[in-house]
Amino acid sequence: MLVHSRTGRWTAWSLFAVLFVPLFALPLLVILAASFSTHWSGAFPSGPTTAHYTAAVRGESLQALTTSLVTAVTASVVALTVGTWAALAAAALGRKGKRVLDALFMLPVAVPSVVVGLAVLVAFSQPPVLLNGTRWIVIIAHTVLVTAFAHQSVSAALRRLDPMYEQAAASLGARPSYVLLRVKLPLLLPSLTAAAGLCFALSMGELSATVMLYPPDWTPLPVLVFTATDRGSLFTGSALAVVLMTATLLVLLAVSRIRTKASYR
Amino acid sequence: MASPGTGLLERRRAPGAVPTRSDPADRVPATVWPWALPPVAVLAVVFLYPLALVVRESLAPGAYAEVLSSPSFRDALLTTVWLAVASTAGCLVLGFVLALVIAFVPFPGGKAVSKFIDVFLSFPSFLITLALLFLYGTVGMANGIWTDATGDPTGPFRFLGTPWGVLLAEITYFTPFVMRPLLAAFSQMETAQLEAASSLGARPSRIVRQVILPEALPALAAGGSLVLVMCLNEFGIVLFTGAKGVTTLPMLVHSKAILESDYAAACVVAVVNVALSVGLYVLYRGVSRRAGA
Numbered sequence A: 001m002l003v004h005s006r007t008g009r010w011t012a013w014s015l016f017a018v019l020f021v022p023l024f025a026l027p028l029l030v031i032l033a034a035s036f037s038t039h040w041s042g043a044f045p046s047g048p049t050t051a052h053y054t055a056a057v058r059g060e061s062l063q064a065l066t067t068s069l070v071t072a073v074t075a076s077v078v079a080l081t082v083g084t085w086a087a088l089a090a091a092a093l094g095r096k097g098k099r100v101l102d103a104l105f106m107l108p109v110a111v112p113s114v115v116v117g118l119a120v121l122v123a124f125s126q127p128p129v130l131l132n133g134t135r136w137i138v139i140i141a142h143t144v145l146v147t148a149f150a151h152q153s154v155s156a157a158l159r160r161l162d163p164m165y166e167q168a169a170a171s172l173g174a175r176p177s178y179v180l181l182r183v184k185l186p187l188l189l190p191s192l193t194a195a196a197g198l199c200f201a202l203s204m205g206e207l208s209a210t211v212m213l214y215p216p217d218w219t220p221l222p223v224l225v226f227t228a229t230d231r232g233s234l235f236t237g238s239a240l241a242v243v244l245m246t247a248t249l250l251v252l253l254a255v256s257r258i259r260t261k262a263s264y265r
Numbered sequence B: 001m002a003s004p005g006t007g008l009l010e011r012r013r014a015p016g017a018v019p020t021r022s023d024p025a026d027r028v029p030a031t032v033w034p035w036a037l038p039p040v041a042v043l044a045v046v047f048l049y050p051l052a053l054v055v056r057e058s059l060a061p062g063a064y065a066e067v068l069s070s071p072s073f074r075d076a077l078l079t080t081v082w083l084a085v086a087s088t089a090g091c092l093v094l095g096f097v098l099a100l101v102i103a104f105v106p107f108p109g110g111k112a113v114s115k116f117i118d119v120f121l122s123f124p125s126f127l128i129t130l131a132l133l134f135l136y137g138t139v140g141m142a143n144g145i146w147t148d149a150t151g152d153p154t155g156p157f158r159f160l161g162t163p164w165g166v167l168l169a170e171i172t173y174f175t176p177f178v179m180r181p182l183l184a185a186f187s188q189m190e191t192a193q194l195e196a197a198s199s200l201g202a203r204p205s206r207i208v209r210q211v212i213l214p215e216a217l218p219a220l221a222a223g224g225s226l227v228l229v230m231c232l233n234e235f236g237i238v239l240f241t242g243a244k245g246v247t248t249l250p251m252l253v254h255s256k257a258i259l260e261s262d263y264a265a266a267c268v269v270a271v272v273n274v275a276l277s278v279g280l281y282v283l284y285r286g287v288s289r290r291a292g293a
Helices: A006-035 A051-056 A059-092 A095-110 A113-123 A135-160 A164-171 A176-204 A208-213 A221-230 A234-263 B008-012 B033-058 B063-069 B071-104 B110-121 B126-136 B141-150 B163-187 B191-199 B204-233 B236-241 B249-259 B263-291
Strands: none
Touching: A006 A234, A006 B071, A006 B110, A006 B126, A006 B163, A051 A059, A051 A234, A059 A095, A059 A135, A059 A176, A059 A221, A059 A234, A059 B033, A095 A135, A095 B033, A095 B263, A113 A135, A113 A208, A113 B033, A113 B249, A113 B263, A135 A176, A135 A208, A135 B033, A164 A176, A176 A234, A208 A221, A208 B236, A208 B249, A221 A234, A221 B126, A221 B236, A234 B126, B033 B263, B063 B263, B071 B110, B071 B163, B071 B204, B071 B249, B071 B263, B110 B163, B126 B141, B126 B163, B126 B236, B163 B204, B163 B236, B191 B204, B204 B263, B236 B249, B249 B263
């Protein structure tokens, strides 16, 4: 306890509330309120409606939602595989090799997402591989962006892993593949699911790289939110944004349930 | 060190010897190397090769000279850097104050607030700009209240299309990225130090300055440099303000490539942006490694 006087504590709390509520709580509430209304010309929105939602779960919007979900799941699975593989390989290498591999896989975090989009667009619009205009170019860009985060969280988990378990298994005669599959990966499972959730959330909300290269028949939800708000349909845009947030949260919730189950093992 | 390390090897080590991490350290069997190849090959095809192509494209004759001498590029560079620096400073101050209250002036619901911050991090950045449009846009809450109160049909809040709107959005969105490492650092702090300082008569402001701040510096440095890099690369927030007056480097990459189809120029801007962010990121890794994060 830092502040012992009663008034001091109340001052600290009200300062917190004054900063926290308008900056962090209000934005989300405002989007939620706007998604249920048709006008906002006074202090509060007016014209309550659910029409934006009935529109948001139909046609173009529904397709955008499934597009986002498919993209995010594919990108997360591939990123998790590649990132975990790289983290495991890096941990087995010496210190120098590990540093090189970690630096390579961390690079996409530092490179702006727009540039990742531009690079993928430039690379796959020319031979030998022509993917421009297909869904694969979007999925590749998302995979690149989230692989770094998968790699980062899995290697952090590997660092915390007690080496005694695998040493014990190996000393009892387990082959390396058996140690990996039956000892290491189960121990890593909580971190793997956490990494999967992170990758999924990032990919669901990805806009910067996507606007550089999405084809008309593969429009993820964030792009649709942008085009809606850009043409002035702010209320439709916020309903789509709420759908996006809800879908992300539901999947994160499901993923965290897997995690709690695994960590009791 | 995170691992409990009670193995025989650990115990036999001479006192004072620095234990190395997970210790396959220096001798790597030759069979290990090939295992690193598949992920690196994937990364090379989908990321390193495309990046190399961007660099090659940027080397088109005259591209650098033309872009670097154009006023729009210099404006964008300046805007990007000052917005990123100002946002980072704002996030550090705000994040420090908020984390301080959560950690040291605990209140019921503090746990829920930390949870909320975690959730906040998983939302895309452009949502903040969207929300600000309803809060401070030409039609929206703040201007609506003004109109209701004064009868003046246009409210005084019209900063959203200016860099100040972007600044507000970036501070809002990135502050949680500073708070998380800070809260982690605060949770490991000895409260005995605080109690001792306060029982010796130090006022809260002095405890913050002389006890808490020095302990928080590594976390502040790590969080701050991460936010700086992310602000330099931020695109969604700027795109959503729809402001023609605010052009940052990522916006310039997008407009050159998609709107003007001038790929050589886009690649030049991209290379400059990558150099800036990767340089800072290397700095961040150094800082956070020293901070033990």
